[in-house]
Amino acid sequence: MRLVGVEGKARVFWAYAQHGERLELHHGKQGTEGKRESRTFASAEEAAAFARKQVAARVDKGAWSSDLAFESTPWEQVKGSVQLPGNSEQDEDRVLVLTGDVVVPHDLWLDFRRGIFALDDPDAEPFIGLLVQGNLTVEGCVFNGENDFGPFLQVNGNLTATSIAIGGSRLRVTGDVMTGDFVAVYNHGSVSVGGGLVARTIASDYALRVEGPVDAHRYQGQGSKVFAVSNGVEDTQDLYEVKGVFLPAVVSGERVLLDKARKLLATGKPISRPEFTSVRAAFRKLVSKKMAEPDKVKSLSLDGKGLKSLPEELFLFRRLEKLSLQSNELRTLPEELGLLTELRELDLRSNGLLTLPESMGALKKLRVLNLETNCLWRLPDSLAECVELREVNLVNNPYAYLRWAFGAWSKVRLMWELPEVLTRLPKLEVLKFEGTPLRTLPTRRFDSAVLKTATVRRSLITQVDPELHAQLDVVDLASSPRNAAAYIDYWFKRENVRVEHIHDAKSGRYDFTEIIALLGLLLRLNIPTAAPYDGALEKFRVQSEDIAHAMDWAGASAHHVRALFLALGDALGPLGEQHPSNALIAGLRDVFSVHARRGT
Incomplete structure (x- = not known):
């Protein structure tokens, strides 16, 4: 092999030929005879390794093959x-x-x-x-x-x-x-x-x-x-x-x-393992020894494993008392969860869960259920059979990645009512709701006589029956309009409204289905909670301006902006049929019309 390169202002060369354990080396300035030398190694492999190292070093300095x-x-x-x-x-x-x-x-x-x-x-x-x-x-x-x-x-x-x-x-x-x-x-x-x-x-x-x-x-x-x-x-x-x-x-x-x-x-060094091990394979390896005597396993954590479904082997541990599955990507749980009848604590935080299985009712010894930061829109009626349940945490339902969890804005469902099944838990002591768009409270009292803490914060509730809901600590009802309007900031933003979300570049066609579904969801959250709507309209105005700017930042996409806001304005007709003469919808017509004329 012969390499050439530039050193300073001079072109140089370096070459070698291998003869078994011997290397013949030749190097110098191009156009000259250069210098020749011979080196002998203990083996042909050592000679080849030396040559490779020399080639790499020279290429690293800027040389290349003369061929x-x-x-x-x-x-x-x-x-x-x-x-x-x-x-x-x-x-x-x-x-x-x-x-x-x-x-x-x-x-x-x-x-x-x-x-x-x-x-x-x-x-x-x-x-x-x-x-x-x-x-x-x-x-x-x-x-x-x-x-x-x-x-x-x-x-x-x-x-x-x-x-x-x-x-x-x-x-x-x-x-x-x-x-x-x-x-x-x-x-x-x-x-x-x-x-x-x-x-x-x-x-x-x-x-x-x-x-x-x-x-x-x-x-x-x-x-x-x-x-x-x-x-x-x-x-x-x-x-x-x-x-x-x-x-x-x-x-x-x-x-x-x-x-x-x-x-x-x-530098020629590896970055990946010789063999790859998946999360499931790692779990099987982790529990391989425990599986010989599964009934001795009382606690198990599968936190942060990126799980989208649960390994079948998990349900062999029938004596589990504590199971943590937080920070995965579980949207649903299998009915086999009900086989773990000895569970006392179940941690399901940060998964984007949409529902719980009906088999939850089989977990009659369950004491703590942590459902924080998910997308639950209902609870199964069978939960009432968890007669030992003391603590339920439903903070931040839904969590930030709502559309990702459901797969589309048109599929999103929210928990509008505080589930009545929670009132039927006889030993409930602690109940936490925060950041959940509850509109209504149960029409019956809580059965539990030991309920110490039952909080509902950052909701959309505007009225409380002080006699019926005496056990509930519903704070700052006056903040409900702000809570409703806050969802506009969370969801109606440039990251969720891009050109590629509404326009197919290949066909040249627009599809506003998902963006209109998002608008419908935000209207449902804000009407009538956010009345008189000054705060909500201001957020729509600011976010609309930011979306239009981001979409047309280079000045070549004004037509996409016009199409988007024209479609949103037109959608206010059918979306507002149930709310005639509503001030929010009337105000939004003005907000959207400004951007529907962009560049004209």
Whole structure:
């Protein structure tokens, strides 16, 4: 192998040939005889390892294979064929072009003024990218160390690489990508693949655009779990914690340290485990010894495992007294939960649960039920059979990710009434409601004679029967209008109302179904609670202005803003039929009409 590079203002070369345990080395300035030397090692393997290390070190310093027959072409001549987001390229900028199927026998660095993009003359126009007219094989890492920028790489064919680790560079492959670990650090970079993507792992802050099927174990940043993706289908039932896929060196808590992972790949070091272990497999391993004598297990925690369903093995522990399932993604629970008849404490916080199973009634020894931060809209009547239940926590139902939990605004259901079944618990001592849009209270007294604390805070309740509800501590009824209006801030915001939520770019069609469902939900929350509606209207006005600004921030989407607010204004007709002459609906017509005329 022969490498060439730039040292200062001089072009240099370094080459080797291996003969068993002996290496013949040749290096110097190009155009000279250079220096030759021979080194002998204990074995051919040691000689090969030394050569690889020397190649990596020199490539790291900017050298590249002399077999790469680059052509330098002005950007003006190739810009029509480059399918990448623009980066203020100038016509006189230069692009490196490789024609035919190419093998790079080492790492490929995508950083300005480094390696193949180095300049003999620092005043010359820069090389801004590499265009490969054919298949590209990189026997190493495709690496870009800068987060904000880097030369582009477009391959008009397939790309095969040992690994890929990029940041600000833009990568476009018209065919398939086949690699080991793939790390993409978010900033100004992008990845676009016209075919399929096969990787051992994908770790990225942003979604890669892949037109064909994906096969990989994929982590998409921000503390998410890892999902196995096969032929483009994500397995959501058997997910992985990051520590079950990635090595400890690149894991911090529930996050993959993408910058560190990128640097390790650049040095040829691994970032993923030899074998992956899913949450279910880890659970089976954790309880494998306990399963020999399941009746001896009294307490079990599966907190923060990203579970969307419960492992079947859980229900073998019939003597469990304490079970914690908080901070998962459970939307429902199986009826098999009723098999755990010895439960005293059940912690279901922070799951986005929509309902509880009817089998809850079988948990007759249950004393503490923590349902905080979910999306429960009803409780099963069978809960009345939990005759030992002392404490029920229903704070923050619904929680912030309401639409995500239900799957669509049109599917959202809320707990409007304090469930009467709670009044039938004979030993209830503590009941907590806060941040739940309750409108009405039960029409019967609580059966419990030992009820010490029963609080209802931040609700929509405006009236209390002091005699019937003497056991309830319903504070600050005057805040109900503010509580109702607060949901406008929570839900009617730019993150929930984007162009892609209402417009299909391919068909050019609009669909306002979900946004209108959101508006209907907010009207139901605020009418009549928020009357006389000054606070609610002001929030709608502020949020509408912010949504319009975000949607049309570049000044090219005023037509989308007009379409959105025209549709919202039209929707006020059918939505307001039950509320004739309502001041909130009348005020909203004025708010929406302002943005329905944007840009005209």
